[in-house]
Amino acid sequence: MDILTWTYILVGATFALYIGIAIWTRAGSTKEFYVAGGGVSPLANGMATAADWMSAASFISMAGIISFAGYDGSVYLMGWTGGYVLLALLLAPYLRKFGKFTVPDFVGDRYYSKTAKIVAVICALFISFTYVAGQMRGVGIVFSRYLEVPIEWGVVIGMCIVFFYAVLGGMKGITYTQVAQYCVLIFAYMVPAIFISMQLTGNPIPQLGLGGSLADGTPLLEKLDGVLTELGFAEYTSGRKGMTDIFMITLALMVGTAGLPHVIVRFFTVPKVKDARLSAGYALVFIAILYTTAPAVAAFGIYNAINSTSEKNISELPAWISTWQKTDLIQVEDKNGDGKVQYVADPSTNELTIDRDIMVLASPEIAQLPNWVVGLVAAGAMAAALSTAAGLLLVISTSVSRDLFKTFKPEISEKKELRIARIAAAGAVILAGYFGVNPPGFVAQVVAFAFGLAAASFFPVIIMGIFSSRINKEGAISGMIVGLVFTLAYIIFFKFISPEINTAEHWWFGISPEGIGSVGMILNLLVCIVVSKFTPAPPQSVQDMVQEIRIPRGAGAAHDH
Amino acid sequence: MSNQSQKMKAYWKKNLQTLTVLLLIWFLVSFGFGVLLVEPLNSIYLGGYKLGFWFAQQGSIYVFVILIFVYVWRMNKLDKEFDVNED
Numbered sequence: 251m252d253i254l255t256w257t258y259i260l261v262g263a264t265f266a267l268y269i270g271i272a273i274w275t276r277a278g279s280t281k282e283f284y285v286a287g288g289g290v291s292p293l294a295n296g297m298a299t300a301a302d303w304m305s306a307a308s309f310i311s312m313a314g315i316i317s318f319a320g321y322d323g324s325v326y327l328m329g330w331t332g333g334y335v336l337l338a339l340l341l342a343p344y345l346r347k348f349g350k351f352t353v354p355d356f357v358g359d360r361y362y363s364k365t366a367k368i369v370a371v372i373c374a375l376f377i378s379f380t381y382v383a384g385q386m387r388g389v390g391i392v393f394s395r396y397l398e399v400p401i402e403w404g405v406v407i408g409m410c411i412v413f414f415y416a417v418l419g420g421m422k423g424i425t426y427t428q429v430a431q432y433c434v435l436i437f438a439y440m441v442p443a444i445f446i447s448m449q450l451t452g453n454p455i456p457q458l459g460l461g462g463s464l465a466d467g468t469p470l471l472e473k474l475d476g477v478l479t480e481l482g483f484a485e486y487t488s489g490r491k492g493m494t495d496i497f498m499i500t501l502a503l504m505v506g507t508a509g510l511p512h513v514i515v516r517f518f519t520v521p522k523v524k525d526a527r528l529s530a531g532y533a534l535v536f537i538a539i540l541y542t543t544a545p546a547v548a549a550f551g552i553y554n555a556i557n558s559t560s561e562k563n564i565s566e567l568p569a570w571i572s573t574w575q576k577t578d579l580i581q582v583e584d585k586n587g588d589g590k591v592q593y594v595a596d597p598s599t600n601e602l603t604i605d606r607d608i609m610v611l612a613s614p615e616i617a618q619l620p621n622w623v624v625g626l627v628a629a630g631a632m633a634a635a636l637s638t639a640a641g642l643l644l645v646i647s648t649s650v651s652r653d654l655f656k657t658f659k660p661e662i663s664e665k666k667e668l669r670i671a672r673i674a675a676a677g678a679v680i681l682a683g684y685f686g687v688n689p690p691g692f693v694a695q696v697v698a699f700a701f702g703l704a705a706a707s708f709f710p711v712i713i714m715g716i717f718s719s720r721i722n723k724e725g726a727i728s729g730m731i732v733g734l735v736f737t738l739a740y741i742i743f744f745k746f747i748s749p750e751i752n753t754a755e756h757w758w759f760g761i762s763p764e765g766i767g768s769v770g771m772i773l774n775l776l777v778c779i780v781v782s783k784f785t786p787a788p789p790q791s792v793q794d795m796v797q798e799i800r801i802p803r804g805a806g807a808a809h810d811h
Numbered sequence: 812m813s814n815q816s817q818k819m820k821a822y823w824k825k826n827l828q829t830l831t832v833l834l835l836i837w838f839l840v841s842f843g844f845g846v847l848l849v850e851p852l853n854s855i856y857l858g859g860y861k862l863g864f865w866f867a868q869q870g871s872i873y874v875f876v877i878l879i880f881v882y883v884w885r886m887n888k889l890d891k892e893f894d895v896n897e898d
């Protein structure tokens with residue numbers, strides 16, 4: 251069977267599975283809609299969190315980014331996993347004990363203020379929207395590349411699927427579909443990686459293959475360093491960015507991860523505080539499987555790409571190059587007319603342009619794997635995009651129905667609240683789909699900054715709310731605003747107002763806009779502490795609540811008090 | 812001060828000690844070995860890996876996983892010891 255038939259079969263089968271699960275687990279109450287009834291096992295929640303977390307970008311683009319960035323790509327690997335340590339140790343167990351449904355819920359109660367809650371809702375909505383638009387776009391791209399339908403149609407089909415199970419099933423439906431999606435995506439990622447690792451290094455475990463040796467006995471990484479330096483590129487294993495910048499970007503990504511509302515909310519779905527801790531551990535195990543494989547896929551990919559093209563006759567290039575040339579993801583241009591491909595660092599003489607997404611999307615073809623593996627990778631990429639989109643849509647609908655509607659109209663009935671949540675989810679799907687079809691130019695850039703903004707706004711306020719009973723609402727509100735405004739201003743200045751001076755010598759202390767969230771976070775903390783010191787302590791009831799959430803006993807199910 | 816609240820203070824103190832130790836290791840393997848000390852460590856080899864590079868792209872992630880499970884184990888023990896566990 252050809253690639254297209256296999257892709258239709260595998261993508262179709264996984265979609266049928268997701269819809270089946272959604273019908274089977276549909277939500278009947280607000281509690282089921284918001285937190286899956288609070289009865290999800292730590293293992294299932296860990297898997298769902300991993301699928302929720304790993305987006306189309308993790309699946310499709312991350313390995314390719316590392317291929318071209320080498321050591322500098324470590325910021326994503328450490329940043330997007332290290333955040334789970336912070337989440338498990340500093341946030342998840344306490345927020346679970348607090349026992350409500352959303353992050354703005356916590357901020358509103360802990361800082362006894364509607365203003366603080368509204369600021370938190372706005373942050374949550376902003377972060378989730380920028381993120382979800384990127385996911386819908388990812389769904390569209392996968393559809394158009396593999397199923398040969400226009401991107402717009404791809405987005406619409408993706409919207410219908412997400413609409414179906416997010417609106418119908420709420421958190422309960424999403425959780426169990428995410429478990430299935432995790433299995434699909436990890437299988438799809440590992441199969442080509444294992445085969446390529448075998449072919450190149452003889453070791454079936456990609457994590458070991460990366461440190462292994464090629465057929466001629468030279469270690470892969472040493473060979474890669476040599477090949478790249480010869481072509482005029484920097485060494486694969488050494489950094490090109492400044493150390494301060496690497497440090498700050500990693501920190502911003504870690505803290506941002508721990509502050510993302512769609513990740514935090516997953517820890518409200520388990521029965522106990524104990525389960526929240528354990529479930530963060532499982533989540534990181536499931537994430538680490540992909541994140542330790544990605545650097546191997548990255549190095550194998552760039553090695554294979556150079557090896558099969560550099561100084562080769564254009565007429566004798568492997569078949570996958572001409573396949574992907576059709577999608578413009580690979581471009582070959584014989585500038586000096588010698589009939590061979592020169593891949594070099596100097597853009598004026600370089601004849602080969604490779605899009606970063608190739609490293610994962612074309613990996614089955616590069617490794618000459620059977621056609622069904624190509625279909626599997628397509629299904630895996632869809633699973634990654636859909637699971638993240640669904641998790642984000644839920645945060646958006648919860649924010650609207652619960653954090654906005656219920657704050658101002660506390661008397662609405664549960665049935666009505668559930669209906670509003672579903673309407674909000676539907677609205678969010680349509681809006682996200684619109685942005686997927688007509689992406690505003692800034693979406694891709696803003697997604698990367700969602701982390702910095704989460705780091706600079708949520709994280710310090712939640713941490714201080716748990717670990718200090720003295721921080722009050724004045725401190726929290728001014729901290730969030732200072733952190734957010736500072737980070738946003740720095741990013742807007744360098745990315746949109748004066749992009750021409752967005753270079754290391756103009757940045758403050760060599761910190762790029764990607765890493766500035768770390769500074770925003772520190773400012774937020776300082777302002778929060780200083781302002782709290784000069785304003786009255788929080789009321790006794792709030793201080794008691796802080797003592798209460800520090801002790802696991804008596805968590806019970808997430809409740810509505 | 813009541814006996815109970817003194818006990819809770821001791822529980823919290825032990826919790827904070829655990830956090831401090833685990834977060835120091837967290838910082839050391841990622842920001843320490845993977846970023847600040849990456850160049851000196853790169854002169855040491857681990858199979859085909861330079862050690863600093865290995866910490867940045869592999870090792871730190873493995874340690875993160877271990878840290879969370881150590882935390883889970885340690886807190887479950889503390890919860891029982893101070894009788895604040897949930898079952």
